[in-house]
Amino acid sequence: MFWNNKLFLLEFVKSNGNNLQFIPNIFRDDKDIVLEAVKSYNLALEFASDKLKNDREIVLHAVKNISSYPFYVALQFASEQLKDDKEIVLHAVKNSCLSLRYVSERLKNDKEVVLQAIKHNINIFNISLKFASKQLQNDKEIVLEAVKNNSNALVYASDEFKDNEEIVLIAIKSHCNTNRIILYISKRLQNNKVIVLEIVKNNGLALQYIYEKFKNDKEIVLQAVKNNGQLLVTLNLIFLYKSILKY
Numbered sequence: 001m002f003w004n005n006k007l008f009l010l011e012f013v014k015s016n017g018n019n020l021q022f023i024p025n026i027f028r029d030d031k032d033i034v035l036e037a038v039k040s041y042n043l044a045l046e047f048a049s050d051k052l053k054n055d056r057e058i059v060l061h062a063v064k065n066i067s068s069y070p071f072y073v074a075l076q077f078a079s080e081q082l083k084d085d086k087e088i089v090l091h092a093v094k095n096s097c098l099s100l101r102y103v104s105e106r107l108k109n110d111k112e113v114v115l116q117a118i119k120h121n122i123n124i125f126n127i128s129l130k131f132a133s134k135q136l137q138n139d140k141e142i143v144l145e146a147v148k149n150n151s152n153a154l155v156y157a158s159d160e161f162k163d164n165e166e167i168v169l170i171a172i173k174s175h176c177n178t179n180r181i182i183l184y185i186s187k188r189l190q191n192n193k194v195i196v197l198e199i200v201k202n203n204g205l206a207l208q209y210i211y212e213k214f215k216n217d218k219e220i221v222l223q224a225v226k227n228n229g230q231l232l233v234t235l236n237l238i239f240l241y242k243s244i245l246k247y
Helices: 006-015 017-022 025-029 031-040 042-047 056-064 086-095 097-102 111-119 140-149 151-156 165-172 193-202 204-209 218-234 238-245
Strands: none
Touching (some): 006 017, 006 031, 017 031, 031 056, 042 056, 056 086, 086 097, 086 111, 111 140, 140 151, 140 165
């Protein structure tokens, strides 16, 4: 039968690593077969035997292989021992920002690991700061790098940094700017017109979240419309401010 033929099974998993889940358990403990599977599809590590989930060579291949599914990471299926292996973890967080969620507590407090997770994943899904240790969430270098790449990271920063104008201004100008950033900063800065102007200048849709007193400020509303007038029309927000703009 084909299911007992190693050569057949090797070709079967080479064609699609996800096929590892369909083969007999005895072959999921075969290093040659599992290695080919994770080379083809890194998440195939889920279907490997516990022994091979603790095999350093196999796990390294899995975490180095970039997944087509950014919300799923191979590291989650590795053994606890290998989640504490710094070399493996550095490869994992470089390829997927969500990998930091699954690393050992010791490495969540490793500055090099956390910076790697933040720096190599500039996209809206990068919330690596959420999974960093409390100590590193209070590290200015870490927080600055995180908010520079994704303003959503400000959610996971300490209250001290949410009230820090330097950090907030960098977050406002980040690669991945959110229109909800006003909700993540301190009350003091939410009442700071300079900060609010910068926010709507970089993302006009933030207008819907600012304090009412600023929604009646012509300078602020004009900046928001200049940034994103068409989208404001789409959301029917512009009509709320016609009287202010004297259309």
